[in-house]
Amino acid sequence: MLSKLLSCILFLFCSLCKLDHVKSRTSRNETEIQALLAIKARIPLDPYGVFNSWNDSLHFCNWPGVICGRRHRRVTVLHLSSLKLAGDLSPHIANLTFLRNHLEGNIPSELGHLTKLKFLQLSLNKLSGTVPNKLYNISSIYFFSLADNQLQGQIPPYIGLTLPNLEFVSLGENNFSGPIPTSIVNFSRLVSLELGVNALAGPIPRNLGSLQNIEYLNLGTNFLESSNDLSFLTSLTNCTNLVFLALSKNNLTGILPDSIGNLSANLNQLRIQTNYISGTIPKEMGNLVGLEWLGLYGNMLTGSIPDSVGKFSKMKYFGAFINRITGEIPHSLGNLTQLIQLSLFDNLLEGRIPTSLGNCSYLVLLDLSRNRLNGMIPKEVIGLIPEFLAELPFFTNLNLSFNSFEGKVPTKGVFNNISAFSVVGNNKLCGGIEPLRLPDCSTEIAKKGKNFRRSAIIASSIVLFAVLFFISLVAIKRRLSLSRKKEGLATPLDKKHPQLSYAELLHATDSFSLANLIGKGRYGSVYKGILSGDDQTTVAVKVLNLQQQGADRTFKAECEALRKLRHRNLVKVITSCSSIDFQGNNFKALVLELLPNGSLETWLHPSSTELHNSPILNLIQRLNIAIDVASALDYLHSQFDKPVVHCDLKPSNVLLDTDFTAHISDFGLTRFLSDTTEQSITEQSSSMGIRGTIGYIPPEYGIGKEISTHGDVFSYGIVLMELFTGKRPTDNIFTGELSLREYVKTAMADHVVEIVDTWLKFENKAAVNQNCQSSNIWKCLDSVLSIGVSCSADSPNER
Structure with missing residues (x-):
């Protein structure tokens, strides 16, 4: 049914194209046509005949695998995966200047022949392998971006010598390894260097200060080391344009130098969290008056927070949690009037919350949990907060745990919801709502409580591990x-x-x-x-x-x-x-x-690494899984006044617990049928595409029919057949008129033994060697598969 519909649509579209054939030919981008034909020429093996229609009979935007933008009709996506194509990638792909993503495979070395190339943008793809050395020799390049791929290998040590004109380098979110080449200090024009989220190791070059034009420097989330020497930070004081510096999530050790306070006055974000940095926070850091975001958390910092932090007049986020910081919270923090979040939890702070925090009128999130703070929450802080809290709809979590607070627990606002706050580990509290089961407050405490009730409202800004910054x-x-x-x-x-x-x-x-x-x-x-x-x-x-x-x-x-x-x-x-x-x-x-046994998908289709390490699902386990999924669907479809449709049933959404009991997951597409109207269906179709996953979607959804429980039954039939044949509905063998359903239906009765999962055949080898057709096992399989065939009928009423 679906194939016929697509054929009709294609026929109609071709008819319309003929009316505009002359016009479309003249409006084509000939450069892109030639680039596409060059790509076709480099791929000699095309088993499915994808490239047969890559000719002048159709506008190139209608060629299979080619997707164009609606506005400019330029190629934005080449989607040629899972087609068993063999060949290599033509360097002419560089002429598809509007190309966005979906590029796979290796980067062709022929791109290195584009000796006048200035702008190379291959980020946000699925490219793998290593970067051809020839690319590192195109001296004219000033924009070099390969970020967010699956590339590996080392950055060549000579890169700083062969690419002298680089202004923008982005290699982040790949698998690059090895050291950062010291030659990068020769990038005299460099404005942005993005190497974050890789596997780079070794020391950080000491002379980074030579990058005097650098504004953005991200080396975070690698395995970089410093050998207890962070003096490279002193070199960076020469970079007077530096706005963003990220060294987080590495293996940096040592003590922050006092010279860190001489970094650029323009520095907006300083991220050195999640390392092994020790020592104290230098008081000179207060000179970085332009900072809006400071991340010091997840280190081994000791000593107290210096009063000089009060100079951070533009600061919006200050995070120094999970350290070993001692002393009291400095009163100078009250000077941070733009502060939105202050997170100091999991330290060794003592004393009381400073009253000066009342000056931080924009403070949204405050986390001081897991310290050694004591006393009542100061009443001076409270006066400015109540109206502010009333304007914060996201204020729903409060953690006062493991400090030494005392007095009466309020019963209004966030304190009225037992799941929204925690006061465990404070043994001097009393009162509160009944589920807390705290002792009643004494008369003396109750008198103090009149003042404390107001003061305790500030606690509602101490959010459990809440986060918000840099806005x-x-x-x-x-x-x-x-x-x-x-x-x-x-x-x-x-x-x-x-x-x-x-x-x-x-x-x-x-x-x-x-x-x-x-x-x-x-x-x-x-x-x-x-x-x-x-x-x-x-x-x-x-x-x-x-x-x-x-x-x-x-x-x-x-x-x-x-x-x-x-x-x-x-x-x-x-x-x-x-x-x-x-x-x-x-x-x-x-x-x-x-659920510890993962998804049914991984059991039916284990990867090559899992194949030799994992047991297989036996016949009884598969039958039980089929029954479990059917039970869940029966519950959804018939146990409510308003039937519930899952809309995306497939093996990856069936999870298995320790006993291999099946549980349906992923209800993101679920619909309650009473809410389903033709209008909502249309809206969702336009904004989200066809509901569900290709191969498991019932054919009627593809032509705009209403969502119904029959759709889930179709998906169940497909899953059932996949469960016992081990074949996905999208396997390469299912082309043309041959579908998984037809494959199973054809084999019913006489040839079931030929189509069941090879693992099941191995398990029941003894039964196979006997008279298979009279075996109860094969009768069972024949019966189960016949249910799958019935459930997946094209017509909903026949399921």
């Missing part, structure tokens, strides 16, 4: 205004669920490290995390990619679904997080129970 007051007001109009930043799940902050999830997942990445989909990534606390709960953290169109809508849909749905074969939700990250961007995540 101006205007941007914050705009964000708050939009949040009030839409949904705010409160968690959309039931209040009974504990709430977690961005900082907690950052800590739980080791800064969302690749080592903890366990899955990635259209709308986000899933990370393994360990929540802090006595029980060290292991969870799965699904982080939404809010840059993807429709991600915010899927977050709301998933929260709505998980709030209402409870079943043993559905993944259990723990909580959600709707907050702001360290860059001031919206952050949304779901925290789910982590």
Whole structure:
């Protein structure tokens, strides 16, 4: 049905093209046509005949695999993956100047022949392998960007000698290894150097100060070392234009030099967090009066916070948590009147909260937990806060734990929600709401409580690991205004669920490290995390990619679904997080129970590294999984007044626990049928594309039919056949009229033994050697596969 529809659409489109054939030929970009034909010429093996229609009969924007922008009709995407093409990448690809992404494979060495090339932009692709040495010899290049690929190898030591005109270098988010070449100090014109998020190791060049025009320098998230010598920071004082300096997440050791205070007066962000830096915070650092963001956290700093920090008049974010800082919180912090977030948790700070913090009228997030602070929260701080707190819709988490606070716990605002605050580890508190089960306050304390009730409101700004920085007051007001109009930043799940902050999830997942990445989909990534606390709960953290169109809508849909749905074969939700990250961007995540055996996808289609290390799913386990998924769908479809449609059932969304019990996950596309209207379907189709995943989408969705439970039944039929054949519906063997369903249907009764998963055939080798067709095992498989065929019928009414 779908193939016929596409044929009709193609016929109609070709008919329209004929009417405008002469005009389209004259309006084509001949340079891009020749570039595409050159690419075709370099790929001799084309088993699916993709390039057969790359000719003059169609506008090049309609050639298979070619995607053009709507406005300029220029090539923006070449999508030629999974087509078994063989050949190499033509250097003429450089003539596709509007190309955005989807480039795969190695960078062709022929690009090095473009000796007059000035601008090389290959970032945000899937390029792999090493960079051809010839590219490092094109002396005319001034813009050199290969960021966000999968490139590896070392940066050649001579790069600073062969590329003298470089002004912009971006090699971040790759797998480059080895040292940073000392020759980079010869980049006299360099304005921006981005080498972050790689595997670079060794020392940081000492003479970075030779880059006198540098404005942006990012060496963060590598394995760089300093051998207890941070004197290269002194060299950087020559870089008078420096605005951004990131050295975070490396292996830097040593003591911060006093000369750090002589860095550029224009320095806006200084990121040296998550290293092994020791010693004290130099008082000279207060000379960096232009700083708006200072990250010192995750080091081994000792001593007290110098009073000179009061000079940071433009500071918006100050993070020095997880160190060994002692002494009292300096009163001079009250001079930071633009401060938005102050995070000093997990230190050895003592004394009371300084009353001068009352001057920080824009302070949104304050985290002083896990210190040795004592006394009551000073009443002087309170006076300026209540109206301000009332304007902050995202103020929902409060942590006063493990200090020495005393007095009566309020019962209003955030203190009225037991899941929104924590006061554990403060043994002198009393009162509060009933679930706290604190002792009643004595008469004497109650008298003091009149004043304390007001003063305790400041505690509501001590947010548990909250994060927000580097945005101006205007941007914050705009964000708050939009949040009030839409949904705010409160968690959309039931209040009974504990709430977690961005900082907690950052800590739980080791800064969302690749080592903890366990899955990635259209709308986000899933990370393994360990929540802090006595029980060290292991969870799965699904982080939404809010840059993807429709991600915010899927977050709301998933929260709505998980709030209402409870079943043993559905993944259990723990909580959600709707907050702001360290860059001031919206952050949304779901925290789910982590099922230790991963997804059904990884068991059916293990990678080459997993193939020899993992056991296989036996027949009984597969049958139980099929029953579990069917039970979950029955619950969704028939246990509510308003049927629920999952919309994206596939093996990667079926997770397995320790007993291999199956649980359906990923409810981002879920719809409650009473809410489904033709209008909403149209809106979602235009903004999000076809709902679901290719291969598992029922054919009627492709032609705009309404979403229904029949769609889930179709997807279930596909999953069922995949479960027992081991073949994806998108495998290369399924072309033309041959689909997974036809493949199974044709083999029914007499040839089932030929199509079942090879692992199952190996497991039941003894049965295979006997009379297979009379075996109960094969009768069972025949019966199960016939269900899969029935469920995946083209017509919804036949399923």
